[in-house]
Amino acid sequence: MSQENAVRKPLPAPDADTAAFWRGLQQGRLLLQHCRRCRHVQYYQQATCRQCGSEELDHQPASGRGKVHSFSVVHRAPGPAFKADVPYAVLLVELAEGPRMISTLTGSSPEDVTFDMDVELTFESVSEDITLPRFRKA
Ligand SMILES: [Zn+2]
Structure with a gap:
């Protein structure tokens, strides 16, 4: 790893x-997959429904509302x-639609985080191709 890469944060690499x-x-939308057969809602993307195996999945934007299900404060980089x-x-957020996702808090001090705290989705553009979903206190 070059010196330059060592100080750059790893970014996700989108695939098909x-x-x-x-x-x-x-575009400012967190897309969740909704199963047409069993109505299961899932985050993150995959080819089939994790509940029933159906391939009939639709993308729908999340409301952006959620609650802190669990969290951890990172003190050592x-x-x-x-x-x-x-x-x-680092937050484990339970989205209003059901799925849980891991992200980080932005906009307030990590000491303010509590279990069940209401949070809302926000978007952080980190490169030309990548925008990360983050959460702030609602
Ligand atoms: Zn299903």
């Missing part, structure tokens, strides 16, 4: 299965690229 998801984020960020809160 996830291209629509990443495009949605660029996992690598040089994250040094300026600590301390920060």
Whole structure:
């Protein structure tokens, strides 16, 4: 790994299965997959419903509302690229639609996070191709 890569945060690499998801984020929408057969809602993208195996999945934007199901405050950076960020809160957010997703808190201090705290989705553009979903206190 070059010196330059060591201080740069790793970014997701969209592939054929996830291209629509990443495009949605660029447009300010967090897309969830809704199963036409059993109505299961899932995050993250895959070719089949994780509940019934159906391939009949539709993309629908999430409302952006959620609650903190669990969280952890990171005090020690996992690598040089994250040094300026600590301390920060990693959240397991339960979306209003049901699925849970891991992200990070933005806009307030990690000490403010509590279980069941209402959060709302926000979008952070980190490169030309990648926009990350993050959460702030609602
Ligand atoms: Zn299903």
